[in-house]
Each structure stands twice: as structure tokens, then as C-alpha cells.
Amino acid sequence: MQSLDDIAACVAGYDPNALPVAQAQEFIGRLVPRVQAVESLALRSALGRVLARDIVSPIQVPSHDNSAMDGYALRAADMAADGDTLIGVAGTALAGAQFRGRVGPGQGVHIMTGAVMPDGLDTVVPQEFTRAAPDGRICIPAGTVSAGDNRRLAGEDLARGEVALTAGRTITPADLGLLASLGQAEIPVFRRLRVAFFSTGDELRSIGEPLDAGCVYDSNRYTLWGMLQRLGVELIDMGVVRDDPAALREAFTQAAASADAVITSGGVSVGEADHTKQVMRDLGEVLFWKIAMRPGRPMAIGRLHPAGQARPAMLFGLPGNPVAVMVTFYAFVRDALLAMGGATVQPLPLLRAVSTEALRKKPGRTEYQRGIVSQGDDGRWQVQITGAQGSGILRSMSQANGMVVLHHAQGHVAAGDLVDVVPFNGLV
Numbered sequence: 001m002q003s004l005d006d007i008a009a010c011v012a013g014y015d016p017n018a019l020p021v022a023q024a025q026e027f028i029g030r031l032v033p034r035v036q037a038v039e040s041l042a043l044r045s046a047l048g049r050v051l052a053r054d055i056v057s058p059i060q061v062p063s064h065d066n067s068a069m070d071g072y073a074l075r076a077a078d079m080a081a082d083g084d085t086l087i088g089v090a091g092t093a094l095a096g097a098q099f100r101g102r103v104g105p106g107q108g109v110h111i112m113t114g115a116v117m118p119d120g121l122d123t124v125v126p127q128e129f130t131r132a133a134p135d136g137r138i139c140i141p142a143g144t145v146s147a148g149d150n151r152r153l154a155g156e157d158l159a160r161g162e163v164a165l166t167a168g169r170t171i172t173p174a175d176l177g178l179l180a181s182l183g184q185a186e187i188p189v190f191r192r193l194r195v196a197f198f199s200t201g202d203e204l205r206s207i208g209e210p211l212d213a214g215c216v217y218d219s220n221r222y223t224l225w226g227m228l229q230r231l232g233v234e235l236i237d238m239g240v241v242r243d244d245p246a247a248l249r250e251a252f253t254q255a256a257a258s259a260d261a262v263i264t265s266g267g268v269s270v271g272e273a274d275h276t277k278q279v280m281r282d283l284g285e286v287l288f289w290k291i292a293m294r295p296g297r298p299m300a301i302g303r304l305h306p307a308g309q310a311r312p313a314m315l316f317g318l319p320g321n322p323v324a325v326m327v328t329f330y331a332f333v334r335d336a337l338l339a340m341g342g343a344t345v346q347p348l349p350l351l352r353a354v355s356t357e358a359l360r361k362k363p364g365r366t367e368y369q370r371g372i373v374s375q376g377d378d379g380r381w382q383v384q385i386t387g388a389q390g391s392g393i394l395r396s397m398s399q400a401n402g403m404v405v406l407h408h409a410q411g412h413v414a415a416g417d418l419v420d421v422v423p424f425n426g427l428v
């Protein structure tokens with residue numbers, strides 16, 4: 001296992017006191033381990049889980065050449081070079097009921113969608129292009145079809161031995177269908193990641209408790225719960241832990257023992273007088289970063305490895321401010337947890353939208369502003385910032401349907417400029 005210093009040495013331009021978002025992401029990508037344990041699930045239960053092995057097709061899909069239309073199967077060679085073609089009908093082929101007779105020269109077969117192509121026939125004329133000739137044959141007007149039309153080839157979806165799905169993908173509804181088409185009943189997936197989380201701060205009260213003077217309800221545990229739930233991890237909610245060394249030590253030790261990753265909020269900022277940082281330091285290998293971003297500057301990252309425990313747990317010590325928690329989660333924790341769970345992580349798709357207003361932005365840090373994306377009268381995507389952007393104003397996040405990402409080197413934005421937006425749809 002590489003030490004945190006070794007990892008830092010691999011990240012070009014690493015500076016813990018002014019760490020660009022991209023460098024922090026690279027560091028975390030190198031730090032996090034991948035789950036190894038694999039379990040086998042019944043097909044439907046595998047939805048949303050991460051595939052642990054490549055799935056190789058044991059069969060051809062489809063297994064035979066078959067018709068893509070209801071119509072008449074024939075030999076392209078029998079079609080008149082110019083002028084109508086007349087064919088006799090040797091019989092009928094239905095999906096699931098193959099035509100096994102002989103098809104003579106100048107003959108075709110009435111065929112339904114999905115039916116196996118009779119031997120020697122290679123082209124299908126859709127029913128609606130044909131008419132019955134007075135002698136009972138079928139007339140196909142010139143130019144209706146070309147050789148090979150409306151025929152699906154054996155193996156055109158998947159060839160035998162071809163990789164149908166690659167390990168690391170998160171199984172979608174389409175994948176369930178694909179796996180079913182291969183006859184796979186049991187699917188190998190990585191075990192679910194276990195994530196423990198708690199809030200720190202003496203000013204925090206839990207729902208149901210009286211709100212004493214100077215106190216706030218703990219909201220971070222709820223946003224975290226929601227975001228983690230969407231990631232499909234197993235959750236261990238450890239409540240609010242008061243700012244007391246023994247209580248913190250107990251909570252971190254228990255969290256590290258029961259989970260692959262521990263997420264906390266609060267207590268990691270520079271001026272913090274509380275004990276959270278010291279206990280983190282005592283129980284593992286932890287760095288305290290100042291990230292060049294807004295919101296969400298302070299963050300603790302590392303491994304918790306309490307004495308007597310076989311393996312370390314990852315630690316993500318997020319800032320306390322409610323918006324900062326969400327932004328740092330999306331910027332760093334989301335991808336890290338997906339990677340830990342064995343997934344091949346795809347970058348979040350960004351939407352380009354017109355900013356309806358001028359935005360002040362200092363180069364040298366990444367800013368995440370909350371915005372409402374809509375379609376303008378001209379059909380283009382536009383984004384409007386949701387009012388005050390203080391890192392404690394959770395309403396700005398709740399009203400938004402996306403985050404405007406103002407990149408590290410970017411400066412002020414003029415009204416009408418295009419900006420990048422991470423849409424929340426499918427994310428939160």
C-alpha cells in the first residue's frame with residue numbers, strides 16, 4: 001500500500017494548501033482501493049449493481065438468420081432485373097415455427113417477423129409492398145427491395161465468444177435484457193460498498209430535540225443519506241457525535257471497523273477549535289487540505305487504521321457547511337465511492353448553457369454555483385443562478401436543478417456567455 005506521501009509525489013503540482021480540484025481528484029483516484037469480493041445474484045437483483053466479470057456470449061444472438069418484417073421471403077436472384085417479379089408461395093414460416101419444406105425456383109415463403117429464414121432465401125419483401133396476382137402468386141413491384149433487405153443475420157447482435165458486457169459497468173435495464181437474451185440466470189457483481197457517516201459539532205441537534213439557542217438541526221446527515229442512497233451503497237448512519245475526544249475516538253473506531261469508507265461533516269476547517277482533526281490524526285494517516293474551490297475549501301482525506309484492525313477504511317472528512325458538503329461530495333466522494341465499488345467511472349456529462357447574467361469569478365479556483373437550467377425562447381439551454389450563493393444556504397441547492405461549474409482558470413462570465421453545468425437529473 002502506497003503511503004499518502006508517495007501518492008502526493010505522483011500528483012504533479014501537489015500543494016495541500018491550495019490544491020486545485022483536478023489534483024485533488026487525481027490524488028483520491030490513486031488513494032482509494034477497489035472492492036474485491038464478488039457475489040452472484042439472480043438476474044433481476046443485479047440491476048444497478050457493478051458487474052464483476054466480463055460476460056462472454058455463449059451463443060449467437062440471434063441464433064438464426066430471421067425476418068425483420070412480416071412479408072415474403074425470396075431469393076434475390078429470382079427478382080426481375082427490371083419490371084415486376086412474380087413468386088409462388090411454398091408455405092408459411094412463423095416465429096417459433098420454422099418452414100422446413102423445399103422452396104423451388106421462382107418460389108418464396110410467407111414469413112412473419114422473427115421467423116427463421118428458410119434455407120436458400122435471403123431477402124424479405126414487406127407484406128404492404130406486395131399484391132396478390134390473379135393466379136395466386138405474389139407480385140412484387142420493381143425496385144421494392146434489394147438483396148438482403150429485411151433479414152437479420154445470425155449473430156448480428158452478439159457473436160458467440162464476443163464480450164457482451166465488460167466488468168465495471170453498472171447494470172442498466174438494457175443490460176438486464178441483453179443478459180436475458182444470453183440466457184444468463186446468475187450475474188457476478190461486486191459486493192456493495194459499506195459507508196458509515198456521522199455529523200460532528202456541539203451546535204447540532206437531531207430532529208425531535210429542542211433547538212437550543214445558537215443551535216441548528218443537523219441537515220448534513222440527511223443530504224448525505226440521500227446522495228449515498230442514490231449511489232447504491234450500504235449505509236451506516238451513526239448520528240451526531242459531540243465534540244468530545246472520547247466520543248469521537250469511539251465513533252471513528254467503530255465506523256472504521258464496520259465500513260469501507262467513513263464520511264464525516266464538520267470540524268475540519270483551519271480555525272476549528274474542536275477535537276475532530278486531532279482524533280482523525282491519532283487514528284490513521286490523514287491529510288488536511290485547503291482546496292482551491294468554492295464552496296468547500298477545507299477537507300480531510302486519508303485512511304483510518306485504528307490499532308488491532310485488519311484493514312484501513314477510507315476517510316472523507318467534509319466541511320460542515322451544508323452546501324459545501326454536497327459540492328465536495330459530488331466533486332470528490334461520488335467518483336471515489338463508485339471506483340471503490342468496482343465501477344468504471346464515467347465523468348459526469350456537462351451541459352453547455354447560456355448564462356442569463358454576469359457572474360463574478362476569480363481565476364485560480366473552481367466555483368460551483370447553483371442554477372436553474374431551462375430552455376430559452378430560442379430553444380437553447382440557459383441557466384440562471386439561484387440567488388445568494390453562501391455555502392450555508394441549502395435552499396440555493398434545493399431550488400437548483402444543476403450546478404454551474406466555473407473552471408479553475410476561468411474568469412468573470414458576461415451575460416450571454418456559455419458556461420458548463422452539471423445537471424442534477426440522474427445525479428441527486
Ligand code: AMP
Pocket residue numbers: 199200201203204216217218219220221265266267268269272319320321322392
Ligand atoms: P464547521 O466546518 O464545523 O466549522 O461548520 C461550518 C458551518 O456548518 C457551521 O455554521 C456549522 O454550524 C454548520 N454545520 C456543521 N455541521 C452541520 C450539520 N451537520 N448540519 C447543518 N449545519 C452544519
Ligand code: MG
Pocket residue numbers: 200201202266267274320
Ligand atoms: Mg464545527
